[in-house]
Amino acid sequence: MSDTPKGAILQRDKKTYAIVPRTPVGLVTPEVLEAIARAARKYDVPIMKITSGQRIAMVGLEEDKVDMVWDDLKMDVGPAVGLCVHYVQACPGTEVCSLGVRDSLGFGLELEEMLVGYEMPAKLKIGVSGCPMCCAESFVRDVGLIGKKKGWTVVVGGNASGRPRIADVLAKDLDREEARGVIKRFVDYYRDNSGKRQRSARFVEKVGIDAIREAVLG
Ligand code: SF4
Numbered sequence: 001m002s003d004t005p006k007g008a009i010l011q012r013d014k015k016t017y018a019i020v021p022r023t024p025v026g027l028v029t030p031e032v033l034e035a036i037a038r039a040a041r042k043y044d045v046p047i048m049k050i051t052s053g054q055r056i057a058m059v060g061l062e063e064d065k066v067d068m069v070w071d072d073l074k075m076d077v078g079p080a081v082g083l084c085v086h087y088v089q090a091c092p093g094t095e096v097c098s099l100g101v102r103d104s105l106g107f108g109l110e111l112e113e114m115l116v117g118y119e120m121p122a123k124l125k126i127g128v129s130g131c132p133m134c135c136a137e138s139f140v141r142d143v144g145l146i147g148k149k150k151g152w153t154v155v156v157g158g159n160a161s162g163r164p165r166i167a168d169v170l171a172k173d174l175d176r177e178e179a180r181g182v183i184k185r186f187v188d189y190y191r192d193n194s195g196k197r198q199r200s201a202r203f204v205e206k207v208g209i210d211a212i213r214e215a216v217l218g
Contacts, residue, residue, distance in 0.1 A: 102131070
């Protein structure tokens with residue numbers, strides 16, 4: 001059993017930890033911000049960082065304070081390490097953006113609820129964009145969605161870090177339910193057929209998008 005405190009990531013100094021409260025698709029409320037700010041003041045959190053995954057990391061906590069901060073926050077842990085779905089990132093979409101053609105926030109929330117923490121061969125990130133401008137970086141996410149007039153396009157195997165890769169189109173012109181089904185089938189297929197720690201980019205490269213289409217869309 002690990003000694004790492006709940007939801008904590010050991011920092012470079014090998015003494016302090018970061019935690020990342022769960023804020024699905026980056027949506028927060030005044031109450032959430034107040035709870036985070038209160039805890040940060042009370043426990044002297046030295047660094048607060050808005051992450052690329054649309055979350056607020058509280059960095060530099062001493063080990064004995066981690067559980068106390070979680071008790072005060074009363075929020076779920078946002079997975080930030082481990083072999084699982086880490087987060088779903090979404091752009092504002094039709095909720096706010098004048099260019100939006102699909103509800104990326106609503107769909108992103110639905111996918112986060114369905115998949116976050118889901119065990120995987122490697123970490124997995126999802127980006128949901130409400131139009132082809134792709135502000136949620138869908139083409140460099142393990143699973144990406146792009147909202148278009150005819151429906152959702154699902155892309156898989158993208159990666160931004162290390163050896164970057166542009167995702168392949170798995171399916172297009174899907175309604176929300178169809179897109180959710182395709183994503184779940186892809187995620188399960190990847191989980192069941194990939195080597196441990198193999199990111200989806202390398203998996204899609206190795207298997208090939210045609211074979212994946214055949215297996216997932218059958
Ligand atoms: S992807 Fe489209 S809908 Fe989303 S924020 Fe960018 S321009 Fe707006």
